[in-house]
Amino acid sequence: MHKIIKKSRLSENVFDITVSAPLIAEERQAGQFVIVQTDNEFSERIPLTIADADAGKGTIRLIFAAVGASTRALARLEEGDEIVNILGPLGKPTHIENFGRVVCVGGGIGTAPLYPIVKALKAAGNDVTVIIGARTAELIVLEPEMRAAADNVIIVTDDGSRGEKGVVTAPLKRLCESAAEKPDFAVTIGPAVMMKFCALTTKPFGIPTIASLNTIMIDGTGMCGGCRVNVGGKTQFVCVDGPEFDAHQVDFDNMMLRLGSFKKEEEHKCRIGLST
Numbered sequence: 001m002h003k004i005i006k007k008s009r010l011s012e013n014v015f016d017i018t019v020s021a022p023l024i025a026e027e028r029q030a031g032q033f034v035i036v037q038t039d040n041e042f043s044e045r046i047p048l049t050i051a052d053a054d055a056g057k058g059t060i061r062l063i064f065a066a067v068g069a070s071t072r073a074l075a076r077l078e079e080g081d082e083i084v085n086i087l088g089p090l091g092k093p094t095h096i097e098n099f100g101r102v103v104c105v106g107g108g109i110g111t112a113p114l115y116p117i118v119k120a121l122k123a124a125g126n127d128v129t130v131i132i133g134a135r136t137a138e139l140i141v142l143e144p145e146m147r148a149a150a151d152n153v154i155i156v157t158d159d160g161s162r163g164e165k166g167v168v169t170a171p172l173k174r175l176c177e178s179a180a181e182k183p184d185f186a187v188t189i190g191p192a193v194m195m196k197f198c199a200l201t202t203k204p205f206g207i208p209t210i211a212s213l214n215t216i217m218i219d220g221t222g223m224c225g226g227c228r229v230n231v232g233g234k235t236q237f238v239c240v241d242g243p244e245f246d247a248h249q250v251d252f253d254n255m256m257l258r259l260g261s262f263k264k265e266e267e268h269k270c271r272i273g274l275s276t
Contacts, residue, residue: 001082005059010141013066014109015075016051022058024050024088030096030120031212031244033113034060034088035220036074041084044070047217047239049113050089051142060086063112063141090220091243094210098125099185103175104150105131105168105198107190111141113212114189119149121187127151129183131171133194137162168194169201176205183207188247192259196252203248211247213238215255230254 006018024034033049052061066075077083094117102121106114111132122128129152134140136159147153154171155163164171168190175181186209188198195211202209215227215238222240229236230251236242 001084002086003082004077004079007077007079010063011138013075014063014139014141015066016061016063016141017074017077018059018061019083019086020058021060021086021088024086025053025058025060026055028053028060028089029093030116031094031113032089032091033220033243034062034086034090035217036062036083036087037085038070038074038077039084043073043084045087045218045220046070046074047090047214047220049212049243051112051115053116063109065109087220090239092241094120094187094244096120096124100126101129101181101183102126102185102187103129103131103172103183105133105172105186105188105190105194107133107168107188107194108135108139109141110188110190110194110212110214111146114187115142115145115149117187117189118146122149122151126185129154129175129181131156131168132163133157133168133190134162135159167197169197172198172201176202176207186210186247187212192252192256195247195250196256199247199250199252209247210244211250212243213245213250213255214243216258229258 003020008016028050036046037043048062050060051063066072104118128150130146130150131154133156156168186202188195189212217227218224220239222237227238231245232249
């Protein structure tokens, strides 16, 4: 059992919880994730990236959007309540080195898993620019933390309510075209379509780019095959081979098709969850 130490609400549907998980806090590295079962051993297994950890306190930080029945159930838990199971850390850690100049692009809730990567890249000596994108100002998360961790932060919103009006690929392209600010490396985490177009933006400039994928996942150990993706013409499993891959090699169109495989079932389960 894992007690919720702290809980806050970042926006209407986005929650931030700090959970007791000493072994995971001690072992986790940037880019890794956990699988959460909220109330019993038969409940849905939810993959959530570790947004931060404190090995001294034995806690991990999880930021998630309450969009389905299981995440809504998790959102209903309060400080002092316990989560039945948290499995992790899972996945391969982010490869961190001093690349030079790095741009990190986070879309929506994807900004949360980007945060530990930004901190690790900065600690390795990189000059780090972060681009945060969201539909509107209320959906921007971790801006203060990103400003404290990175050298530069660019905010972009669809409606222009905060920062630049538009999409994240606009400032990303500006950086790629700049002789003084062209990145040596790029990281993107967010909706699949956003990561696809980030990859298409950096590819003509020859900038190595990794994407952290958010596929359907069940067991998190490579056994079920639900998280399989096509990378460079080969089948890879996000839970054990990733979650990060060469963004220029990922078949995002196939990935997005697979993400919609259980849309009807998810909508049905969400309606059930809302009615209970």
